[in-house]
Amino acid sequence: MTDTASFPFVRVEDPSVLIPVLEKRLPKSALVYNSAKMYGRVFDKSQVSFYTLYGDVDETSWIIYLHFREDYGQDYLISADEEKSKISRDEATGILSSCSLFKWDEPFFFAAVEKWISSIILDISVSIKGNITMIHPTYMFYKDIEECLTLDVSINDHTKNVQVQRLDPELGLKFILDTWKYATKDSDIVVRRAIELNKSGGVYVDGKPVCGVITQGFGILSALYTLQEHRKKGYANACMNFAYKELAKEGLIPTSTVEIRNEASIAFHKKLGCKIGPCCTLEAAAGDGRVQDDEKKAITFTGRMLKTTLTRESIACFSSFHETSTRFITEEQEEDDSTSISLLSLVALSWYDYSSLLAEFCNVSYSIHSGLTPESEGDSDLREKHEI
Structure with missing residues (x-):
């Protein structure tokens, strides 16, 4: 008999019972919703699992989706309603940090979680578990199913x-592996599975792919890329519209995430008529990336620059990925007592109230990933510039 105190999550054998709850939470719940709809149709049931806190299936439910991928480790999706949740933030932190369902010492990835949930995950991973943690603030873009069913996919x-x-x-697999900047040596099986079992879109010229996009195992469009010599021809638009329509035919919400600093991709999604959702992508690193006690005050920021009250003397910039130590102080800031830093990558931010940084991002969602390498820092999607 399972001890609900140590393992309070109950496995849901038939995820279709979750659909009514997830529908009421759309678009925030789009990825969990898609994953529940895909259950048994795309991936073997042994590869995925759904859980709810205390077995509740109602508006108060905490719904957890697990999917293991060979390149980035354990994927987690979480759907919960902050206002209707039966547990407080502190209670959620205690449950998620102590329950064996969450493997904090192994590579993991939380995709498109809401901001309030991402702060809980980041607090656990960094402050409690002492992991190297990366956070990727992103916008979630989505389209209505009814609209997608009528899309024109012609060129x-x-x-x-x-x-x-x-x-x-074959050719499609090679194209994605060659062009997706986050592909690793273990991505072959992941991408092949996505192409063979899930929806995708591609533009072929003379029988060879020049533009393509896949749907990941957790229901999100990813890895969109157009070869340089074939840009400005409308291929990316047609490719995405084709994928949108294919997903809509299956009753899935066409969804993707874009880093908030990627203005080109944001403009591209707006041109496609996408709506901006409230979710984000947070990535955290664990496992062999553990932070030692004497490094707990180290911090690394890269990416979009934000003005903060941190002084130059306060920041010890530490990079586990490049094995160097550096300071992010530009010439323009030398005379200023504060430093502009980024929220794209956070490393061991256990000594500073990162919530003040997260608050800078309104209606943004996050992704947490664990076990990153210099070659593959994260899984934020659709970052390439296409025809705008």
Whole structure:
């Protein structure tokens, strides 16, 4: 018999019972909703699992989705209603940090979690577990199913050698692995599974892919890329619209995430008619990236610059990925007592109230990932510049 005190989550054998709850939480719950709808249709049931806190299936439910991927480790999705939750933030922190369902000492990835949940996860990973932690603030973009069903997926290029179609498991696989900047040596099986079992979009010229996008195992469009010589032709638009329509036919919410600093991709999604949702992507590193006690005050920030009250003397910039120590102080800031820092990557931020930084981002969601390497820092999607 399971001890609910040590393991308070109850496995949901039939995720379809979660759909009514998740529908009421859309668009925030889009990825968990998609994953529940995909259960048994895309991936083997042994690869994924759903849990609810105390077995509750109602508006108060904390719904957890687990999916293991060979390149980035354990994926977690969480859907919970902050206002209707039966547990407080402190209680949630205690439960998530102590329950064996969450492997904090192994590589993990939390995708598109809401800001209030991401702060709990970051607090656990950094302050309690002492992990190297990365956070990727992103916007979540989505489209309505009804609208996607009527999308025009044609291309203005009327030559017979251009086709819009699903990616194939041979040339399409090679295309994604060659162009996706976050592909690792273990991504082959992940991408192949996504192409063979899930929805995708591709533009082929003379039988070869020049643009493509896949749907990840947790229901999000990812890895969109157009070859340089084929940009400004409308291929990315057609590719995304094709994928949107394919997902909509399955009753799935077409969803993607874009880093808040990626102005080109944000403009591209707006051009596609996407709506901006409230979710984000947070990434945290654990496992062999553990932070030693004498490094607990180390911190690394990279990416979008934010003005803070941290002084130059307060910041010990530490980079576990490049094995160097540096300070992020620009020439323009030398005469100023404060330093502009970024929230894209956080390393061991256990000594500073990071919530003040998170508060800078309104209606933004986050992703947490664990076990990152210099070659693959994160999983934020659709970052390449396309035809805008």
